[in-house]
Amino acid sequence: MSSEISPAGATRGRPRSDEVDKAILRATSELLSERGLDAMTIEDVAARAGVGKSSIYRRWPTKGTLALDAFLNDFLAQQPPVDDGTLKGDLQEALTLWSSAVVGTPTGRALVALVAEAQHDHVLAQGWIERVMTPVREQHRTMVVRAIERGEIPADSDIDVIMDLLYGAAYHRLLQGHLSITPEFIELVARMVAEGAKSGAASSH
Amino acid sequence: MSSEISPAGATRGRPRSDEVDKAILRATSELLSERGLDAMTIEDVAARAGVGKSSIYRRWPTKGTLALDAFLNDFLAQQPPVDDGTLKGDLQEALTLWSSAVVGTPTGRALVALVAEAQHDHVLAQGWIERVMTPVREQHRTMVVRAIERGEIPADSDIDVIMDLLYGAAYHRLLQGHLSITPEFIELVARMVAEGAKSGAASSH
Amino acid sequence: MSSEISPAGATRGRPRSDEVDKAILRATSELLSERGLDAMTIEDVAARAGVGKSSIYRRWPTKGTLALDAFLNDFLAQQPPVDDGTLKGDLQEALTLWSSAVVGTPTGRALVALVAEAQHDHVLAQGWIERVMTPVREQHRTMVVRAIERGEIPADSDIDVIMDLLYGAAYHRLLQGHLSITPEFIELVARMVAEGAKSGAASSH
Amino acid sequence: MSSEISPAGATRGRPRSDEVDKAILRATSELLSERGLDAMTIEDVAARAGVGKSSIYRRWPTKGTLALDAFLNDFLAQQPPVDDGTLKGDLQEALTLWSSAVVGTPTGRALVALVAEAQHDHVLAQGWIERVMTPVREQHRTMVVRAIERGEIPADSDIDVIMDLLYGAAYHRLLQGHLSITPEFIELVARMVAEGAKSGAASSH
DNA sequence: CCCTAAACGAGACGGTACGTCTAGTCTTATG
């Protein structure tokens, strides 16, 4: 698990046990869906995993970073690359995949809780960017690059802003809870972002 | 303060003291900017305000709802209506106002913490929608209505989605912290949303 | 309970509950005899007494001082004054009373553990002297005073040393465990101390 | 070190290292005077000695027995036999030697801690009797035997009780801390015990 | 002008989880 604190030296002393890693992450996943990050305690995890508390603290500095590792297994597998032939189609498909992984699911509740937790856990915040935001955006960046190659949108389009509009709208409804994420919403967002992108050269003000 | 629990009966007994209200909200505001919602405890607030804990619990059910009241004073005053003559100009101006109230300010840190807290405090979540989201969107709805009246965008545009795109992108950067909110970002978002809106009839898939 | 930390002001706030005091001391007494001071934990006491841990820490700074209070109830009642008419008889009777309270009893195990604990708990050490050693010696001082008045022993006898010889020998066997405390031992100690006291003027070297 | 657990078989495999023994005992001695038995942990000792924890556990079953070995080196050398010509003189000299080894010294603090520890470490308690109490008393027994041979005290004197009176008084002040051990105290104790011994036949009640 | 009911400051209450620490055991790679 890449976010773990690695043992200082290297091969001296008893090595960390993989069994323990797995048991902790399994217990964390379970508790995360059963009661959410906030109601999950380190002591719960240790008890459920049949592990001493120090074996957890030895690996993860905070509850949030532990939860992040447990979350990643589930989440990333559900965000494969897409290719529909049009920018609007790609955006819609990506957002549909995201929403089906996240809306009303345990994974989604974990995501929401992690974003919340990251607001006061800076280690988690950094891990979140590096291990969730960056990979997902990197993967989806190709959608936009293909659209540029097809001549659908300007060559100097700001890919980051396109991503922010697409996911921003979705995260907004997920986190603020003022309206729900429906297929119609997704279709409209994808259409408007794709359309807006056509006029979206990076800096023409 | 409208979110307070009001005394059941009516006028018997000693009335609630306005001094106490003010002292609590002042202490909350201070502590909120000094150390953030998460590190602020009810006991801190009581001590700072020179007030018994029960005088706080009598008025607000959770730490979040208390913080919401303290936040609202500061925030809403800073979001006046705008009118620039074009949709893109209105959107840009509204977002600029928002960002100057929120980016790098104590108010912004409070906002972020409140959104986080609302993820596991349902009373707060409801209050957040009713007392922050709804008023702000209501106020800004006129921007879009004017654009429709001017014939800039279709009559059946989905105002909610336009708002979600605009604020969603901004909240996204604020909450995820992967990129910063610059004037260029705001300009580009406003332009792309305005452009996208031109093709954004509510349901044409 | 005189060793408790008393509340700062006086009558402000909710007063300490006598019920809680009693429950804690009862639980402590029980656990002390069931498993000894060392194996007794504050958490055990709290659970047994049906009390929060903080209600214990609020009153007693260390496990030792808590145990001391629990011990005192039992012990002091068992050390009434004696009067036999002769010094040797008084000493023998006092030591017999002490030994029957202490040898092979839960109270005795508590005493031994407290003396041990006092070696690294200075607050307890001071409390032990003030609330056990001093009262017992004060009470028994009259035995020696009467012996002086009867002319049995010199007027300038060192009462402290007489006490140290009498109790010292007994504590020695109790704590070192090299030999046991029998009636014959007690009789002989009492006789030898009484006899030694006849030549024991305070400073004739 | 006689209290160590000896290796089961004999000569198979890598032999125990004397260096390790010495390093452990040296580290123990140092830590014992620096912070006392109670604050000394096995992990401290291992770290200071540059040794694995298991190399300590392989040799000594408990912290107390380890400390006992470290203590013995220092202590026993300081208790040579005495011969003054009179019982009172011998007792006084023996007690003076003991007090100068023990009162206000690191050795003394170790002794006190060991007696305390022995109250809940039965292996240590047994070792204490066998390797401290017994040798010292055996050595000093000759003082009393000589006094009997000189006709100073009855032939059927109880040597154990004489020792208990002498050392008991001293240990009492050392452990209870209610009064200090001065030359005057020692002189008076020696005189009173010697005097008491003249009437101290074993069982004449 | 008293009476009564509620609000007030203070702080004790039963709980719960924290993150740290030590104990004593176990598991590596290296001598």
Next chain:
DNA sequence: CATAAGACTAGACGTACCGTCTCGTTTAGGG
């Protein structure tokens, strides 16, 4: 085998807050 290193389970420590609950006191109407 013994060794140094250090991970392992277990569980107590003392602290910090939680939200509730007494206290004695204060402050208003309503009778």
